[in-house]
Amino acid sequence: MAKTRRLITENLKLVDVVIEIVDARLPLSSRNPLIDEIVGDKPRVMLLNKADLADEQLTRLWTQYYSDQGLVVLPFNALQGASRSAKKQLLEAIQSQAQNLLEKRKNKGIINKTIRMMIVGIPNVGKSTLINFLVGKGAAETADRPGVTRGKQWIRLEKDLELLDTPGILWPKFEDPQVGFKLAATGAISENAYDPVELSLELLNWFRLHAPGRVETRYKITENEDVFLMLTDICKRRGFLRPGGVPDLEKGAIMLLDEFRAGKLGQVTLDQEPQK
Numbered sequence: 001m002a003k004t005r006r007l008i009t010e011n012l013k014l015v016d017v018v019i020e021i022v023d024a025r026l027p028l029s030s031r032n033p034l035i036d037e038i039v040g041d042k043p044r045v046m047l048l049n050k051a052d053l054a055d056e057q058l059t060r061l062w063t064q065y066y067s068d069q070g071l072v073v074l075p076f077n078a079l080q081g082a083s084r085s086a087k088k089q090l091l092e093a094i095q096s097q098a099q100n101l102l103e104k105r106k107n108k109g110i111i112n113k114t115i116r117m118m119i120v121g122i123p124n125v126g127k128s129t130l131i132n133f134l135v136g137k138g139a140a141e142t143a144d145r146p147g148v149t150r151g152k153q154w155i156r157l158e159k160d161l162e163l164l165d166t167p168g169i170l171w172p173k174f175e176d177p178q179v180g181f182k183l184a185a186t187g188a189i190s191e192n193a194y195d196p197v198e199l200s201l202e203l204l205n206w207f208r209l210h211a212p213g214r215v216e217t218r219y220k221i222t223e224n225e226d227v228f229l230m231l232t233d234i235c236k237r238r239g240f241l242r243p244g245g246v247p248d249l250e251k252g253a254i255m256l257l258d259e260f261r262a263g264k265l266g267q268v269t270l271d272q273e274p275q276k
C-alpha cells in the first residue's frame with residue numbers, strides 16, 4: 001500500500017487534472033478512503049463508470065450528491081467506444097477544470113498551455129478501458145521529454161491535452177464486511193479472496209432484502225426466499241449436477257456471479273442512496 005501510494009503521489013506531481021473512476025454500482029464503496037488526501041486540491045473529474053450496469057435513479061442521486069460536494073461528476077460508460085459525445089463531454093469537463101490553472105500560468109508569464117492528466121481508481125473500475133476509449137485511433141504517444149521521469153509515456157488526446165498512459169491503481173477498503181461483499185460481488189477483489197458459494201448466497205440475500213422481485217431474468221426472488229434452496233434450485237434447473245445428482249453449488253455460484261457482473265440480473269447499484 002505504501003509503495004502504491006508513493007508511486008501515485010510521484011505521478012500526481014506531474015499532472016494538472018485527475019480523473020477519478022468509481023464503479024457506478026458502488027458509488028461509495030469503490031472509492032478509495034484516502035482519495036481526497038491523496039489527490040489533494042488538484043482539479044478532479046469524477047466518473048461514475050459502468051453506469052450501464054447501475055440503477056439509473058441511484059446514479060442520478062449519487063451524481064447530485066457528489067456535485068453538491070463541489071465535484072465535477074459524470075455518469076459514464078467506458079465501453080461505448082463509438083460515442084463521440086461522451087468523449088467530448090469528458091474532455092470539456094477536464095478543460096473547464098483546468099481553466100484556473102491556465103489563468104495562473106498566464107499571470108506568471110508561463111506560456112505552456114499543455115494540460116496533463118492521469119486516471120486513478122481501485123481495481124476493475126475500468127481504468128484501462130477508459131484509456132483505450134480516450135486514446136481511440138487518433139491519439140499519438142508523445143516521446144519522453146527532458147524533465148519528465150524516464151519511462152513515462154504521455155498520450156496526446158488533443159492539441160494541449162495529454163494523458164499519462166499508466167493509471168494509478170488505488171487500494172479498496174475492506175474492513176467493513178458489507179463493503180468487502182460489494183467489492184467482491186462486482187469483481188473488484190481477486191477471485192482467490194472469497195468463496196464463490198458464500199459470495200453468491202450473500203448476493204441473493206442482498207436481492208432478497210433490498211430488491212425483492214429484481215432478479216428477474218431467470219429467477220424470481222421474494223423477501224421470504226431461502227437463498228440456499230434458491231442456489232440449489234438454480235443448479236438443478238441448469239443441470240449443474242455432480243455424479244449422483246448432487247447440485248454443483250460452486251458452478252452455480254460462479255455462473256450467478258458472472259451473470260450479475262454482466263448486468264444480466266438487471267441494472268443494480270449495491271450502495272444504497274446517499275445519506276445527506
Ligand SMILES: Nc1nc2c(ncn2[C@@H]2O[C@H](COP(=O)(O)OP(=O)(O)OP(=O)(O)O)[C@@H](O)[C@H]2O)c(=O)[nH]1
Pocket residue numbers: 049050051052053076077078079080121122123124125126127128129130169
Ligand atoms: N459494462 C461495462 N463494463 C465496463 C465498463 N468499463 C469497463 N468495463 C469492463 O470492466 C472490466 C474491467 O475493466 P478494466 O479497464 O480492465 O479495469 P481496470 O480499472 O483497468 O482494472 P485493473 O487493471 O484491475 O486495475 C472489463 O471487463 C471491462 O470490459 C463500462 O463502462 N461498462
